[in-house]
Amino acid sequence: MEKQTSNKAGKILMLLASAILLIGIASALSINVDQGELYPGQSSDVDVNIKNILSDDITDVSFNLIFSNTQFISVGGSEESIDEIKDGDTESVTFKLKASQDAKPGDYTIPYTLVYTIDDGNDTIIKEQGTIGVTIGAKTELDYSVESNNPVVGNKGKITVKVINRGFGDIKFATIKIAPQGLEVLGNDRTYIGTISSDDFESTNFDVIFKDTNSNVMVTLYYKDFDNNEQTETVTLPVKVYSKEEALELGIIQKNNTALYVGIVVLVIVAWFVYRAIRKRKKKKEA
Secondary structure (H helix, E strand, O other), X not given: OHHHHHHHHHHHHHHHHHHHHHHHHHOOEEEEEEEOOOOOOOEEEEEEEEEEOOOOOEEEEEEEEOOOOOOEEEOOOOEEEEEEEOXXXXXXXXXXXXXXXOOOOEEEEEEEEEEEEEOOOOOEEEEEEEEEEEEEOOOOOEEEEEEEEOOEOOOEEEEEEEEEEOOOOOXXXXXXXXXXXXXXXXXXXXXXXXXXXXXXEXXXXXXXXXXXXXXXXXXXXXXXXXXXXXXXXXXEEEEEOEOHHHHHHHOOOOOOOHHHHHHHHHHHHXXXXXXXXXXXXHHHHHO
């Protein structure tokens, strides 16, 4: 009976010792990641740095990324190996990852398994599991256009500035400022337009007076990109403005016939008075 109790106690002590060993080993390797710029549908290198903070060297190191149920595939192998990492040293393995075409920008995790042997005289084999973090970025791709209303020299009208976001990520806190040439801005030359979502656009209007057929507007956009960095873009856009003669020929404006109508009325009135005068004379002669 005492012998059985002693065996049980020994097994418990062994299990505790193993648990303590595993707890110590679990924090014995430090994993961190360096990656290049990675965008949806594109590929980039990811370096996994493995630091040995054990008091022993480790050998036969195998690092395997698990891509199932992720937004990534490996361009090449998903497993890399290192012969040896000495105590206190860091070694790296490199994977080329490709992000899915429809992956949204953001932070992702990829599971891994890490297997190695501790060179402690017992050749203890350890298998660890964990995840690495990978970020899919968003290229900012913006298009600009300007449209005008009543664009005739001397006329008051509007210009509409449109910003189209063709990138994969939203831009935020966007403000448009204009500096026109050949136009006079009536009111504020700066407008806050807020967030422009991916595959969407925002536009804003400015009241102007068109002064010259050779006109353009310099548009400056201030915004924060997907990574929350302040950005500024400036483009110059031509504005088509017509002379009054061109506008009349093209039917953009109608000729003002007021003077003609007034002249016709005056002629009719004069003709009526002349007619009355002639009629009176005729009557007098007859009398």
